[in-house]
Amino acid sequence: MSTPALRVENVSKMYRLGEVGTGSLSHDLNRVWARLRGRPDPYAQVGAVNDRAGEGTRDFVWALRDIDFEVGQGEIVGIIGRNGAGKSTLLKLLSRVTAPTEGKIFINGRIASLLEVGTGFHQDLTGRENIFLNGAILGMNKQEIRARFEEIVEFSGCAKYIDTPVKRYSSGMHVRLAFAVAAHLETDILIVDEVLAVGDAEFQQKCLGKMKDLSTKGHRTVLFVSHNMAAVRQLCPHSILMNQGTVVNSGETTAIIEQYMTLGSAAEREVSWAADARPSGGALALNSVRVCDRNGSVETPLSSADDLFINIHFELAEAVANLRVGISVLNSEGVLLFLSSDFAAAKPGGTRSPGKHVSRVRLPGRMLIAGRYSLEVHIEIPRTQTLVDGVLCNFEIAEMAHDNWGPMLESRTPGVIHPELEWQTFMTSES
Secondary structure, three states, X not given: OOOOOEEEEEEEEEEEOOXXXXXXXXXXXXXXXXXXXXXXXXXXXXXXXXXXXXXXXXXXXEEEEEEEEXXXXXXXXXXXXXXOOXXXXXXXXXXXXXXXXXXXXXXXXXXXXXXXXXXXXXXXXXXXXXXXXXXHHOOOOHHHHHHHHHHHHHHHOOHHHXXXXXXXXXXXXXXXXXXXXXXXXXXXXXXXXXXXXXXXXXXXXXXXXXXHHHHHOOOOEEEEEOOOHHHHHHHOOEEEEEXXXXXXXXXXXXXXXXXXXXXXXXXXXXXXXXXXXXXXXXXXEEEEEEEEOOOOOOOOOEEOOOOEEEEEEEEEOOOEEOOEEEEEEEOOOOOEEEEEEOOOOOOOOOEEOOEEXXXXXXXXXXXXXXXXXXXXXXXXXXXXXXXXXXXXXXXXXXXXXXXXXXXXXXXXXXXXXXXXXXXXXXXXXOO
């Protein structure tokens, strides 16, 4: 069995909120003495989890708690989770920027880290000088850096400004040069934390391709943190899901992404509000949003083979002209699949009378693949007023059942939709 590139064993990291140290010299000495004896921190409090949503009642917080995993050599692993889940703290521990409060980290090889824009750059040095500086920090000698210098500059696209101080670079140029250095110098593990989001779309695709090449051809281990689920799915066969400083799950990326997108929220196919809490704007108040089958049921699973219906119930206190009710459907990665509205059906230029209304739209069967989806409702008077914006409802599509149409489609059908298109097959005498 090969030695893993890195192994994390029961790692925890605790911070004191608002102050450096424990607040007194005697407490700091007690903490150091406990650590030297291999004892737990005497000032750590059990149960103080890293929850940004709640108001803190204690001076200490566990940013990470009992993290345990290992990554094999040459693997590309995604690390995903909400803001504040502990992802960046974990990467700082792996990069040895800070030390864990408890636990051990075993690293086999040299690490290059991109934790924020311009990591390791000296602002008064030129791009050329920073390439050599970064290489030296990573343990490379001058000959090794020179051998890859032209390749680094070409990849970064900063040749014109290579002798300009990096303090005059844009954030995108910072990232380009920093990633080029980290990716082309001889390190065993590359850690990337969201910084690629600063670059343009072309450079992001270029970086994703480079990281895949590093793993498959160079046997380099890559840890990739991003909120771009499409990029994580494209790059990482396996991922780790974190929440409130702990590892929730790890495994195949598609399953982990689906778990992440539903973390803390159930699929609610019907959302309604009390009279005093309804989303509203102007003369309109939204009563409910309902995703159901053709029989109006929200209880039974929705099959990808069957039509589904979206009913939007709203009430008008007065007549409203040019009202448009629309929906946006997003998949589990947050990718917008399509927009639709009832503007044409409602006759542009027409006026809707006061009272209760229902806008209903049918989504044809065999259009959406199995998975979880989010529905956003938008109601507006175009170019005049937005009345309701982004009201959310979640629903889930199950695999289609066997029928005369053909075999059941797999739940992992490639792509984001599978519409039933009209095909014709016929013989022809044309060459």
